[in-house]
Structure formats: structure tokens, C-alpha cells
Amino acid sequence: MSDIALTSAPAHLRHGSSIGQPLTRRDGPLKVTGEARYAADNHPPGMLFAVLAVSTVARGRVLGFDLAAAKGHPGVVEVMTPVNRPPLAGDPDGKESPFAFRMDVLQNDRVRYPQQPVAVVIAETLEAATEGAALLAPRYEAEPARVGLDGAEPFAPKVVGAGNPASARHGDVESGLRAASHRLEATYETPAQYHNAMEPHAIVAAWDGDTLSIDTPSQGMALTQARIAGLFGIPPAGITIRSPFLGGGFGSKGLLNGPQVLGILAARLVGRPVKLVLRREQMYGPVGHRAPTRQTIRMGTDAGGAFTAIANQARTATSTFDDFIEPAADVAHALYATPALLTGHDAVRLDTGTPMFMRAPGEAPGSIALESAVDEMAEACGMDPLAFRLKNYAEVEPSSGRPFSSKALRECYAQGAERFGWSRRPLAPRRMRDEAGLLVGWGMGTAIFPALMFAGHARAVLKADGTGVVETGAHDMGQGAWTALAQIAADGLGLPLDRIEFRSGHSALPDAGLAGGSAHTATAGVAIDRAGADAIAKLAGLATRDRRSPLFGAGNAGVVARDGRLHRRDDEARSEGYADILARAGLGEIEGRGTGAADPAAQAAFAMHAHGAVFAEVKVDPEFGQVRCTRLVGAFAAGRVVNPRMVRSQYKGGMVWGVSFALHEQAVTDGRTGRVMNANLAEYHVPVNADVPSLEAILVHEHDPHVNPLGIKGVGEIAITGTAGAVANAVWHATGVRCRHFPIGLEQLIGV
């Protein structure tokens, strides 16, 4: 575990800090008592209920509705269709920025995917709106659906993911492969997956003239506010967003989506507040998903098992009307040392909603394929998979040659392997059985996720009574931002946690940046820390310039903020309380501002990633092929750990996703209609407790002086990577069967 002696802490800080404490969630009591108010819990006076009518065809045109039936239904107030939908100032099919995704908000009669909203029924009750939507009975002119990775002509995208080049080359892969002693070429397939946050997408929207007030779960309030402003032609300042709690987001609540806009439009149309909540199956269309991938990996090693080349050509899918290309191949860029590296992507356009960032976008499907291939390569070399990975340990980032800002992956391998008992693993597959005769297999994978930062801002205030207020519009998707950011805030002001008020989850507060890319704690955290430092610096200025202060003249030596007092750095006995300093200066409060953003110079100089090593045990019934992941040990190094309890739960949650990726999760799509046939939580399988009986996350100490002033990397996504491949490799080790099609279904293992 990371010890939290603040070695790289800002100069004004000393120990006694909140950072590093395994505090429980400060919002926990609210949540377990039902007091935490999620978006859909709001009922402003006069509110109406809106329900989406969604398309059942994947492609075509809406010819008409039974409007009379819907409107005539008791309680129905209005039906919104393209005909009467209030105008928008901005084009929902416009592309003002790469983060503005095209959306379906009744701009025309086109249908471009199943579950696309085609009308909105607004009624006095949810029941009336629901029945009204059923009565609408849209008629369609349907065209054949384009489904699956072979369902359309592939095209070459310009960029993948959030704007990475679609292909990358380093060295000469072909000659590397020619020169190799061992070669592998294998194709891996991953399915479409849907985020399936427990909390469905929801919005409560209320207009007052041209000002708009909304409650909606958001991982990016500022971007959402700006996009709404553009679409409706109103100033961002006139839009208030409250998003104190999210019941999970996983990327599907990051950017404004069509149903949110439809809720706002509905409120506009009827002149009353409106609530719109998606049904579970409606989350399988307009709010994003992870696209399927097919990755063809080629690798070669020399006789000693050192890579001579790694190549991954990935096929994925996007919608017919927008681009989000799952950057699956890119995970190879930073993982294993190789003189030659080639990654590329192509994609097909299908009649689906546009794919979207989903927890570890690119990294998750990329990692299961790459880690599987690495395992196959190790087998081809006759090497233990851990020894093989150590042999190919990247001392510098292979794609760029940059050194790593920090990389404690060796320690992750060592601690994880030790804890798991990896050294007792037989090399050959199908060698272990438990006392009941079940096949037992052990597999491993390397985890990696880039340490990203967005731009975020914060405000810190020291008040006359010696307490503090810290504000930033951060987003708590359940990961614990209310707690971890408050810990940073307390340290930033040199106050105990119970003497600060931490305000968050509201668009009127400083923009904390997007809660995505595992970057939120680093981004908002650094902003908060800088804001605190700014306030303390001003306070110190008052004290050290004032002859009446015991700190007078300490300017050069500096002061340390601790427990509500400033101490002379070179003589800690000389100190003064915040309240006294402010009182003497006759100030009611003192304000600091701070920004967190990536440092371009550091980014140019260093490759920045979190790393981990995951070890999995599976048991497989030899005759039935039913698989259970009986043990998972993950060891992760991600810079400073702000709250070990929250971090561990992020890792465990990610590891559960990894199990899900390898064994359970997939959207089952009808090849004829393009409709997802398991759009519900009974049939869209994710692991239940019995599927993850033993999960252990080890926090490996890592000190990173370059990544940002707090030394924080991200922990939200990394644990899916590594884990999924570890589980798949364990299945091979148990059975001797290489499954390259995920999730691994029992029919792949029963040999019939």
C-alpha cells in the first residue's frame, strides 16, 4: 500500500493529513437511508411525466402514428413528434466539437437504430404517459438492417477513441515477424456491451422564461451545460444542473444525450416541469454502448522469447451517422517492449446507436485480446507467462521511447504473484484438479491505463471562524468523490475534515472537468489542492507581513498550514490560528482559486500510465464447460492513494467487470433486425456475488513526481484490463482450450 507521507506534497503541507485515510463514504448514511436524492427523485410542483416512444425497426422512416388514440387517452397532455417539437437553435446533427455526438431529438422522421426515440408522450402520470406511448403504434417504412462486423463495407477512420490517430507504426513489423523464431497470428472477438448503470438515465427539467433548471445524472456538467446552451440558444449561465449523485455512469452519462434533450424540449412544449426516465431496454440505443471488435494480432519473438514485433489490426463498428471508434488496438502501445509495433483500425457502419466511451474504452477489449495473445506467445516459447512478461518488460514506452513518469509494474507482478501463489503453477494446461474433480486453471494479465487529466477548477475559502469552504462541480458516480475530494480539500486548507464544508455536484460551482478517463480525482483534486494553496498563500502573506503576528518575517523561511494554524517552517513553535490572522486583518474571509490540468512539458517528457498485474483462478466443469472464477488477486500501482478504501473498491469493481468481460457479458443481437434481444438485467448477464467469491486488490506503493503535483493517477478503469485476459488465460490453463471469442460460452469448452 502506498504510504502517504507527503513527500511530493505542496510545500505548505505537512502530515496529519486526511489524504491516505481509509474513510468510509461521507454520503453513505444518506444512501443507505434513502435520503440521497437522485435525479428521478425530484418532483417540482406541477411536474408532468414524459415517456419515450422508441423505434422497433433499425432503419427506415416513421410514416405515422395513431395520435388520436394517444392524445385521447385520459391523462395524456401532449404528444411531441417532429411536427410540434419546439425549435432548436443548434443542429443536433452538427459536430461543433469531437465531444458533441449527434443525437436523435425528433429532428425528422428518420430511424437509424432500434430504440431510437420517435415521439414523446407527456401526461399527468407515468402510467398515462406509458400507455399513451404504447397507443401511438408508429408505422414504419423499414429498410434492411445492417448488423454485425461483416454487415457493411469497412472504412478507414481518421481518428479513434477521443482523437488518437487510427494507426500507429514504430519499427518494421514485417521484418520483425520474418526474423522471429516463434510467431503467432490469432483473431479475437469481443461483443457489443451496454453500460447498464443501475440508475437509468433520467432528467427533470423546468423552464422559467429562458432559464432552465435540470436534475440529471451527469459525469460532465460543464460540457453538458455548454451543449444545451448551444442547442437551445441560451447563455450557459442560465442553465442550472444539479447532479449530486449518480447511480453509476461508466461513460454513458458523460456527454449530453438525446433523451435528456427530449426531456428539456418536452418541458418547453408544455410549459411545465417534466420528468423523463428511460426504461431499461431504452438504455440499449440512444445512450451509447461498447462496440464489438475483431482483433487480428500478429506477434513474433526471438528464440529467447523477446518480442521482435507486435501488430494488432482491429475491426470495430460505429453508427451510420457518427463516429466513435473503439480504440482497441492501442493498448499495445505502452505495454511490452518490442522493436516493432503496428496498430490499426477499421470499422463498419451499422444500424445501431453511436457507440460511446464505456469503462476502459479501447483498453478493455484491447487488453483481453492482447493478454490472450501474450499468453499464447508465452506458450509457444515454452515460457511461464509471468517470466515471459518480465522478459518483455518495457523500460520505456515502446511506441514513443519516452521514459515512464513512474512504473511500479515489477512490484505489482511480484506482490500479486506472491500473494496468489503463482510459483506453484504447472506450465502445461489441464494439470490441476480440485478435490471434486473440477479442472483448475491459473492465468494472469497485465493491467494498464493511461494517467490522464482534463482541466478543472476549484475555489477554496477560509472563513473568519477558522473553517473552510471548498467548491468544485465534481461528479460522484458512486466512486466516492464526495469523500476523496473532501480529503484533498481538507489537506489543501490545512484543516481537519470536519472543519471544512465541501460543495460539489452542481453546475454553479467551478467546472471540475469531465469525470471520465479515470482522471477526475487527479484533475479536480489538483484544482482543489491549488485553490487551498492559493488561499493559504494569501493568508500567509497577511501574517508574515504583519508585525503583530508571531509569523512576522517568516516570508523567506515559509510557513506550514496544519490544523487551522500556520507554523513557521523553521520554528514550529511559532504559529498563529487562521481566525486570528483574519480577524486582525479585519477580513471576513479569504478566497483562493486553483486549476488542475495536465502539464504539457511533463507529458512531452514522460509516458504516464497506471499499471497492475492480475492473477486469476478458474474452475471448469470438464463435461459441462461451466466456468467460475474462484479467485482473483490484483496488484495495482497508480501513484498516490487518496483513500485506500475507495481505491480498493474501484479495483474490485473493475476486476468484476473483467470477469464479466471474459465470461458473461454481451448484447445478443438478432442478425435479421439488429434488435438487442436481451435488453434486460435478467438476461444481460453480469456477475453475481457467487461469480466472484474471492477478490483481492493489493495497493502497490508508487511515487510519481511528474504526473501532477499530487502524484495521483487514475484507478477507475484499469482493473478491467488485465483481469479479463487473466480469466481467459486461466480457462485455457484449466482446459487446454484457447477461446478467442468472448464471452467464453460453455459450448466452446465441451468439445461437441
Added chain:
Amino acid sequence: MNSFEFVRPATVAEAVAAASAPGAAYHAAGTNLLDLMKGGVARPTRLVDVNRLPGLDRIEHAPDGGVRVGALVRNADLAHDPAFSRRFPAVAEALLSGASAQLRNAATVGGNLLQRTRCAYFYDLASACNKREPGAGCDARGGENRLHAVLGWSGSCIATHPSDFCVPLAALGATVEIESKAGRRDVPLLDFHRLPGAAPERETVLEPGDLVVAVRLPAEAARFAAHARYLKVRERTSYAFAVVSAAAALRMEAGRIAEARIALGGVALKPWRAHDAEAALAGAQPDAASFRRAAEAALTGAEPSGGNAFKIELARRIVARALAMAAGGTPERVPALPASPFAPAPGASVHV
């Protein structure tokens, strides 16, 4: 809103009268029915709530060893009834392998028998489904059907019946007690559900208004208690419907199988009793060869209805294993992972 009438009759006779009207449906725990109503798959105009009917929530153990279980007994309550699980351990194990703890606490015996198929096309109003709309066609054919039927299906419907509970009931010769306008009648569970044939919309022998009041297991079914198991292969360790399941019960005499009972779940539109397989075991040694022979017999006539050929061999292996487990003896308690291949195996390994 979609208005429907909700009536709460005080007596069984009133319930039957109320439910005889066209468009009426009984409402028990609603764990299946309400989902179907929310999806628009079922649109009853009248719900007849059976939850307050007197006398339907009792488990009555007869002195001869048989049992009569009221239709309102909750799945969990039945499984945890000590006398019941001692006499009919495979039924308890099947019940505890179904759904989740929350659902088992609510779901009733009657509702479990009458739960509808999980065929995704049945639930999807945009798909053609003969069961939902007679004559519309069957979109499961040629669609996503890897979990569909391999036995007893027809060109008009390839769905399966999803109940776990019904599988050991079928093996053990349960009887369904039905109250109708004409009075009470008994129907063997094996005749209760119908195969699809040309009329998949007719799922059971119930006529409008017919109320299931109880399920009975005969005394002789308890004679299998020492060697009775349920085995359910799923796509996750818990909280999943069976890919294929089997109940196996043996009556052993002097080290030989005197009598065997076998039924399969997840293979057909009804719990599938394997009489031929049972016959093949009468007097046989309880060994792998006998069990495999029985398994072959159990799947006689099986045919894939789509991309599900793997289920046939899987079903054979499950039957053979369930028999081996039954031969090994009923464990003292239902294992912590009921009916799971991952349940800790008592005694010797059954995997070879």
C-alpha cells in the same frame, strides 16, 4: 394508463367465478405476470388476486409420507420446510437453485408452475410469436435460439419451459389440484403443460377460471429421498435460468437400482420426463455405463431447433452426472450452491 380491474376475492369459489370472465388473470406474487404486463405482453383486463384466499398457503404432510402444498406457498418457504426437504430433497434443491433469494421469497408454487417461457421473442412485441399471437409466426426460428428446445418442439414454437421446481415434480409424479367451475379435478403434472404442436398459445390444460389450488407429491415419491438430486447448468453461478437441468432420483436395493426417476429442464416446453431412461436403469448397476445408457435414452428423438445442437450432448452429460450424484447419496443439507456443478461434492469425486 392501461386500466384493469383488480379484484380480491375472499373464497376460492369467488375467485374462480371472477377469473372465468374473458381477459381475467390470476395474480399471485406477480414476479412474472407484472413484468409481462409492463412489457405489454400480457394485457389482462381483470386481475384476480389470489394472495388472500384462505387455506392455500399450507404445507400438509400426510401420515403416509405424501404431501400437499398449497398454491400460495412461497418457493422459499417450501424449500425451507424441514419435513418437506427431508422427504423431497431434489425438489428443495431445485427451488433453491431458481432465481434469487428475493424472488424465491415472493414467488408462489402456483405461479412457478404457470410462469411463461423466457423466449426473448415472446417478450419482444416487435417480433412475431405464435404463442403471443397465434398464426403470427415464430421469430425465434432462425434467430437467437441457442437456449431453445431440443425436445418436443414444433415448427410453430421452439420455446422451453423455464421452471426448475417443475423438473423434480415431473420426475416424482406430482399431481396438480385444480379448482374450476365444475368442481375440483386432479391432473398429473406430466399432463399439465402442453407441448406446442400447432397451438403454442395453449400452454396448459387449464380452462378459463381454473385455479391451481395445490400440488401433491405421493408417498412413494419420498422413497427416493436417500438418492435424489437436482443439477442445473447455467451461464453464471447463480441467478440464471438453466441451460439444461436434470432431476434424478433412485431407489436402491442391495446395491442395485430398483427404480429410477429422471426428468429434464430447459429442453422442452414442459418439464421432460425420461421414462425410457428410467426403464433402462431398472435393476442396473449404479455405474457410469448404466448412467450413460440412460442418458442416451433420455435424449432419444432430440433435435436442434436452431443453433443449439450442443444442448443435446450437454443434456446427456447432465443426466448421467445427476444420476451419479443421486447414486452417491443425498447430502445431509442442500449445498450452499444448490444444484450447481460447483457445489462442494460430498464424498468421492464424480468427475472422471
